[in-house]
Amino acid sequence: MSSASQPGLAPGASSGSQHALQPDSQPCPLSASQGALRANPGLAQPFVYLGRQPILDRNGALNAYELLFRGGAQNRADVDDDVRATAQVMTRTIGQLGVPAVLGRHYGYVNISRELLFDDIVHLLPPGRFVLEVLEHVSFDAAVLERLAQLRRAGYRIAFDDVCELTENLLRALPYADIVKVDLMQTERSALPALVARLAAHGKTLIAEKVETSEDFELASSLGFELFQGYFFARPQVLRAPHVRASRLALVRLLALVANDVGTAELERELRSHPGVVVQLLRLVNSSAYAPGRPISSLREAVLAAGTRQIARWAQLLLYASGRDLPWGSDPLVQLAGTRSHFMELAARSLSPQDQDFADAAFMTGIFSLVHVLVGSTPAHTLDRLGLAREIVEAVDGNRGKLGTLLRITMDAERGDYDGAQRIASEAGGMFLALTPPLLGELNLWAGAWFTAYAEG
Incomplete structure (x- = not known):
């Protein structure tokens, strides 16, 4: 583990720090729902945080991040549970910030305990x-060595952390490592040359960590x-x-379904x-080595792209990472995304009962119409990283196409402005003329009841 656990700043730290994302120096603008969360001290904090420290080559060029x-927001680790800490690093990197935004083209080093190994x-x-x-x-017994x-x-590179001497435990494991990180603060200066020579003789890539001074x-x-x-x-x-919260009950249900080998x-x-889980699943699909070669336009495609085993892993990881939190059904933004997506699906089925693809795309449009609020960005920037089908992106970012029209009608209807929703439907004409105020009111009730049933279930 790097010297990252030490809080505060010291002079002279500049090279290697100007990369894709900026540190948490200025607060992001808060939406109304995020502001409400922050205003209530009894609620969970509205942001999650991730640290990254550059690993540089001898020319000062960026090689990787730990x-x-x-x-x-404080720049310190405060780790009391290695498993949970790593699980949260993984969920925040893959499911919330996104691998491309965190790592760019570079490798990421992730701390792994024996349990997670x-x-x-x-x-x-x-x-x-x-x-x-x-x-x-971690003790390198026979089981650990076989796992390494x-x-x-499977293609992973293995690094050993915080090495300061060549113990029997470490010597036994060296054939299973690609990289060794030597802790300069914990290693006697007089012992460094011999330690480095013996490690280099084993053909390992050597990283000097906790480099504090020019000397x-x-x-x-x-x-x-x-x-x-x-x-x-x-x-x-x-x-x-x-x-972005994920219901513990939802994750347990998902794990049970996968264990029962459902379709x-x-x-x-x-x-x-x-x-909330769907949003993170899309990030998972687009961050993985198995990302589809074409945009995703339905939840079914996302499930197929991820595969049941990856979904089970993701649900398990989210359970690892979760702590004491708001019940899923109490999050106002999740409530709105849930009811909106189901309303749009019901409306699409009413308009075109035989067109399952339209209903699926309507559901996805409802969910992703609010994802930019969840991640504190613009619709265009957020959707560009999710690999969604063009018609969904155009609906969310500009209200274009049939899905865009349906989204505009939905947003008026969820505010109770059924006259405004009907005006949009009348202007669009065609199949949208079927969306009368009585039908819109009925669909709103069904969508609200559907979400409440699941939130309380």
Whole structure:
């Protein structure tokens, strides 16, 4: 683990810190619902946080990032549970901020405890994007060594963290590692040359971590270290994203369905009732090594693209990462996304009963019409990263096409402005003329009752 757990700033840390996302120095604009969450101290904080510290080569060029748990805007770790900390790093990187935004084209190093090493959810990290950094307190017994061998065969690169001496435990495990991170603060200066020489003789990539001064860097360079990490180069940046909650009950249901080997239709049916999980599932699909080659236009396609095993891993990871939180049904933004998406699906079925694709796309449009609020960005920027079909993107970002018209009608109807909704329907003509105020009112009641039933179930 890097020196990231030390709070505060020190002079001279500049190179390597100017990259894709900026640290949490200015607050993002708050939506009305986010403002309400912040105003009530009894509610969960509206943002999640992630630290990342650059790993640089000897020329100062960015090579990778170590991803670090942050419980708040303060730049310190405060880790009391390694499993939960790593699970939250994974969910925030993959499901909330997004791998491209966090890592760009570079690798991400993620701390892995013994428990997570053996857990199937580690496979949510695409091996082409992530290095598994085994924590220093893991004992390399026969079971761990076999697991490391399996993960390397699956394409993962393995790093050993916080090395300061060559113990028997470490020597036994060296054939299973690709990278060794040497802790300059914990290693006796007189012992460094011999330690580096023995590690280099095993053909390992060496990273000098906790490089605090120019003297540290000069010494590490002269000894042959290839990569460097520490406060001399850059402090960890604190990235943030609005907190998207996932119902623990929803996740347990998903795991039960997958365990019972249900079909795609039943998984889709369950996911429809949990819009927060759907948003994160789309991020998962588009962050994975198995991302589809074409845009996703229905929840069914997302389920098929992810696969039941990946969905089970994702649900399990979210359970790991969750803490004491608001009940899912109490989140006003989730309520609005849930009722809006179901309203649009019901309206689409009323307008074109035989067109299942239209109903599916209407449901997805309802969910993603609010996702930019969840992530504190603009519709265009947010949707561009989700890989959705063009007609859904155009509906959300500009109210264009049939789905855009239906979204405008829906937004008026959910405010109770049925006359305004009917005017939009009349102007559009064609099938939309069927959406009369009585029908819109009925659909609103059905959508609200549907969400309430699931939120309380």
